[in-house]
Amino acid sequence: MVNTEKFASRLNKILDYYDLSAAAFADNIEVGRSSISHILSGRNKPSLDFVMKVVKNFPEVELYWLLNGKGKFPATKESVPETVPPKIEDQPISSAPVEKKVQKNPVDQISNFPSAKSGKQIQRIVIFYKDGSFEAFEN
Secondary structure, eight states: OOOHHHHHHHHHHHHHHHTOOHHHHHHHHTOOHHHHHHHHHTSSOOOHHHHHHHHHHOTTSOHHHHHHSOSOSSOOGGGSOOOSOOOGGGSOOOOSOOOEEEEESGGGGOSSSHHHHHTOOOOEEEEEOTTSOEEEEEO
16 A cells, blocks of 8 residues: 555655656646645545556656655666566567468367367467467367
8 A cells, every 4th residue: 555645755756856846747647737736735645547657757767666665766777677568569570481380180189178178179279489480270
């Protein structure tokens, strides 16, 4: 549980660091100005959406520091843990051609597969490999 008073104190540190008024900060993270006022006064606790907007818009703010005071502010690149996997479009694309292998009837050999026990018939099984190739097994 977030301590509202200490969270407000950390939020004030962010405002001071960036030399922003509460209104300018609210505009920057696209929340209502009253939201900032209510959090700073201790009337309301910050929502997850609010916290995530702060962290997204101010990269020097560590999530753990903002929530519970542990960590650094302003954060250094080394102190920020990699918590979000890279986007697919940010990952390198292999130039190797994609192999497609299709084999007939190996599905009959899978007696422990859950759908085999339920009486349903398997139409196709596809296995994707990390190198971008795959195998398709059709019944």
